[in-house]
Amino acid sequence: MRASDAVAVEIRSPNGILPKVEHPTLGRASALAARYLVLFGIAALYLFPFAVVVSTSLKPATEIFSLPPRLGSDHWTFDNYKAAFDAMPFWRYLFNTGFISTVTVIGQLFSSSIVAYSLAKIRWRGRDALLILIVATMMLPPQVTMIPVYIAWNRIGLTGTYLPLLVPQFFGNAFFIFMLRQFFRGIPEELLDSARLDGASELRIYWSIVLPLARPALVALAIFAFMWAWTDFLLPLIYINDPQQYTLSIGLYSFFSEHGVAWGALMAAATLMSAPLIVVFLFGQRQFLQGIAFTGIK
């Protein structure tokens, strides 16, 4: 692909006429300019909402409701952030959310990777059928299992705790298993076979050979799991009742319920809630984006 432009210019087209080449440098420069124009246009569209959020969060209430709306301000202020901190125990919610997300990452790292090892590196009859079953469960609407699972947690008296959110994370996740399986398959079989000849157990091979080699995929999984747990809304909404246990999602939701039109404070709270994830993304973006491309995961 890299050489396509040059090839197109140099090779004669079938009817023997040189392909039309416009003014070589001028044509190329304007094509490049057009590309950047498109890209900057797209970037502006995607970035604009961020600009609005940050600007709204830094404005006094009197300026937020100005007509016509504008991005700039004459009186930048941090009052909205102060209001957001006063209105909810932000650090408490941050800790709760961080705790749930961390446990989720740990649970998924171990459980999904060991299942993926079975599917990619142990030759056994029935593993292809299992893989198909795992992929098929991705299509199952969560609403079908949501109600009976809630009833079961309710019956054993554990609604209102984090357990319904955390326990399932230790049994693997179809998306993560599939992603890791794809990655594990790329690890050369000879490496494992020579370890097997030396008498290493499967558990040892999994732990000391495959996991260290799969670091990029594991990082991608960790970022995914962290983000999904951090953003989750439905499960905490169903299972958590005590305001002391709220996650940031539920905290922001209850904040909006009480202070609906306090847009400045709301946008400040939204900024505070999003910032940690944006930082995680910017640091791990390479692995993260590769991970998505691996599976076509959402």
Add this chain to the structure above:
Amino acid sequence: MAHRSVYRGLLFASPWIVGFLVFQLVPIIASAYYSFTNFNLFQDPQFVGLHNYQRLTSDDLFWKSLFNTVYLTVFGVPISLTAALIAALALNMRVRGQWFFRTVVFLPTVVPVVAATYIWRWLLNGQYGFVNEALAAAHLGQPLWLDDPPWTKPALILMSLWVTGSAMIVFLAALQDVPGIYYEAATIDGAGLWAKFRHITIPLISPVILFETIIAGIFTLQYFTQAYLLSQTRFNAASGGPENSLLVYGLYLFQQGFVNLNMGYASAMAWVLLFVALAGTLLLLRLSRNRVFYAGE
């Protein structure tokens, strides 16, 4: 030896197998059972046969919510996937600094859905919102969006365009897998940009388009959080929006199950959803049979 490796394979896969049994298979069976009962969580389930399913057929809100969800799937999925594909094409151009643009387009997808939804409630504010300000600047009409029943679902679709990052990345990866030699050959034959896109790019990435369509379709059928938060008026009170125009299927199921505690009725709704998802997927696979090109065949 063979026996031992089956045993070993199952052992290593056991976390998922146990989780599947406990959190999926048994609940699915239980859900089918509950769908034939009246159950409010506090008294024992009462068997009522097909009553819940009969009630569904005459429940206006059920039909309204089904319509809303089908609307979002039929219009929203093609629109947001087209946007993702266009973005992917742009982000596949060979220019210096491309990583910056890819990061920017993906960034909104990282924003927590609760925060993103409130951000759009503010952007779409009929009076003070920037979306209408932009429309006014372009001399276009300015709908009231979330306050005007015909405009609430388009608002939801507009919002979804901001978070197409995942589909965009998958399309981008697929585009990068298209061998450059095809384009070179087409260029020599005098094919223009559109012809190359239509006859090379689209066929070669069609399996990925089909996969993304199925995933996005199933995802949209389950739509809940955004509709809940856009129509929310008070704590634990999602209204369904003006004239229930935002009462999507997942939201109505939630209201029946967790607000009204009609667990049996909600289970019946869940089973209908399962069949709709299944039928939709099969329909899509069938429609696409002659349109998707698999390079291996």
